[in-house]
């Protein structure tokens with residue numbers, strides 16, 4: 224079972240789902256006001272891999288990640304550019320998904336938008352006011368953090384310490400009662416988007432968005448709340464505070480990924496604006512950044528630079544080389560060739576594959592130790608290549624296929640640029656039609672055409688399947 228660090232307790236503990244067989248995961252998503260940067264790429268990849276691994280272990284994952292589509296930064300950019308704030312948000316969101324798709328990130332199962340939940344947020348603020356834990360002043364409605372049990376749990380600081388440091392940061396006297404109190408509802412300022420509420424026109428505070436959407440979609444006491452380390456305080460502390468103040472059980476586990484550091488002259492000279500994620504994805508193999516992210520433990524800081532990206536690319540070249548060799552092996556011998564008569568190594572070959580799967584699970588179950596998992600798999604790729612060099616086809620194929628399958632769990636096995644496009648899918652459809660008509664000559668010609676384009680063609684009960 225996966226053991227995962229919990230920011231709240233500061234300890235690693237087994238992840239025991241609320242509902243057996245499925246996991247509810249909420250991850251704070253982007254505020255869509257500009258192009259995604261490498262820090263975004265890291266958090267998305269960390270939770271993409273967490274989800275893929277949970278699914279690999281047989282759990283169904285409900286993965287909710289929000290889009291903050293109304294916010295100070297969106298409004299500020301729209302006003303600078305003389306555009307509608309909705310247009311800025313929609314355009315930035317489009318850029319976001321284009322980049323994530325290029326990186327092979329699984330789309331969340333649900334993507335709630337802040338503007339779609341304003342009514343629910345107003346209800347939550349009203350409920351907090353009714354309970355006497357929130358109060359209205361001239362510029363908005365605030366949560367009284369003193370009234371919240373265990374405020375400071377995630378920050379690992381008591382409320383007095385937090386109040387002292389927040390008070391020191393406040394330059395201008397505020398209407399709120401305590402420096403730690405935070406806005407649940409911000410009353411309308413001229414020129415800003417607003418919604419109606421019992422507390423006057425305005426818009427919800429950011430911390431209210433995530434508590435409302437996570438509870439609405441995943442229910443009380445959902446399994447995992449994730450996000451970047453920079454969100455622990457105040458964002459996640461304040462999300463939790465609202466749930467506690469409402470008397471609703473909130474996330475059972477808090478997971479936070481480390482931040483990305485970008486530094487070093489060499490990198491900025493050779494790559495230019497390396498912090499732009501779309502540029503990294505466009506200028507290198509999109510899997511390289513994923514590999515780089517997974518080579519660091521998710522809770523550690525990650526340095527991104529040209530040398531580390533280049534190193535990731537060369538490791539991927541070895542993976543692709545193995546995939547090509549296994550495709551060739553697949554064409555020469557039956558798929559279960561490792562058990563072919565005369566190889567004599569059937570049992571040994573499958574033992575090699577089993578050992579890889581066990582080592583992979585051991586590493587991943589240990590608080591997602593992806594550096595160890597990857598080192599093991601890339602080592603297996605090298606060993607599989609040398610077994611094939613030595614003509615141990617059975618051993619090389621068994622070990623190599625196991626390694627590629629497990630790399631696939633991390634989202635790395637296939638070249639993302641080689642997904643079948645419409646043109647290829649059209650040939651696949653024509654071939655299936657020909658086979659249905661028992662026109663095998665045409666079907667064979669179409670198979671040859673697919674193979675000449677570099678695709679491996681397989682017949683399955685559902686029709687033609689192609690892969691690289």
Ligand SMILES: [Zn+2]
Pocket residue numbers: 250251252433458
């Ligand atoms: Zn959030």
